[in-house]
Amino acid sequence: MKLSTKGRYGLRAMIDLARYSEEEPVSISSIAARQDISERYLEQLMGLLRKAGLVQSIRGATGGYILTRSAGEISVGDVLRALEGSLEPVKCAAFYSEKGCTASGGCVTKYVWQKINESINETVDKMMLDELVRESRIMNPEGELENPECNA
Numbered sequence: 001m002k003l004s005t006k007g008r009y010g011l012r013a014m015i016d017l018a019r020y021s022e023e024e025p026v027s028i029s030s031i032a033a034r035q036d037i038s039e040r041y042l043e044q045l046m047g048l049l050r051k052a053g054l055v056q057s058i059r060g061a062t063g064g065y066i067l068t069r070s071a072g073e074i075s076v077g078d079v080l081r082a083l084e085g086s087l088e089p090v091k092c093a094a095f096y097s098e099k100g101c102t103a104s105g106g107c108v109t110k111y112v113w114q115k116i117n118e119s120i121n122e123t124v125d126k127m128m129l130d131e132l133v134r135e136s137r138i139m140n141p142e143g144e145l146e147n148p149e150c151n152a
Contacts, residue, residue, distance in 0.1 A: 003080065003084060004083075004084060005041075006045060006048070006083040006084060007079075007080050007083045007084045009035070009037050009041065009042070009045060010045045010048070010049065010079060010080075010082075010083040011076065011079050011080065011083075012035050012037070013031050013035060013037065013042060013045060013046070013049075014049065014054070014055075014067075014074070014079050014129060015129060015132045015133060015136055016031045016034055016035055017031060017055065017065055017066070017067060018067060018071035018074075018129040018130065018132070018133045019133045019136055019137070021064075021065065021066045021067060024062060024064070025058040025062065025063055025064030025065055025066050026064045026065055026066070027063075027064040027065075028042050028043055028046065028064070028065070030064075031065075045083065046065055048082055048083055049079070049082055049083070051082075052078070052081075052082030053068055054067065054068060054069075054074060054078060054079065054082055055067060055068060056068050067129075070130070071128065071129035071130035071133055072128050072129070072130040073128070074128065074129045075124060075125050075126070075127060075128055075129075076124040076125075076127040076128075076129070076132070077121060077124035077125040077127075079129075080124055087117070087120050087121060087124065088113070088117045088120075089113060089116050089117065089120070090113045090116075
């Protein structure tokens with residue numbers, strides 16, 4: 001499974017938002033500056049996250065974005081699915097169609113894809129944003145972008 005920039009940047013933005021929106025809404029420009037993400041791209045990501053019910057926009061001079069639930073109630077899986085869609089490594093017809101695929105009767109690999117999918121979902125659904133915020137504060141107490149060349 002390979003995540004697109006939507007998933008990688010969106011998760012970074014959500015961790016940033018969880019870290020800084022406890023007191024007041026966080027502006028797109030401040031997230032963009034800390035995370036080295038284009039404001040225009042970040043606006044698109046926030047639109048997807050808002051549509052998924054994970055963030056709320058607050059209008060006005062002191063407006064910005066806030067989480068709709070506590071960071072302890074939002075999983076990495078929630079964020080990635082909102083931005084990437086399904087996290088399945090393979091779209092196996094054996095699981096989605098009554099007929100299955102032409103090889104489904106003797107196909108053993110479908111169990112491989114199912115186990116990988118279960119493992120991915122279990123992992124990302126157990127990791128919550130508050131965990132990542134705590135880790136972020138340990139690794140980077142100043143809150144600035146740690147490594148601008150990091151693609152994650």
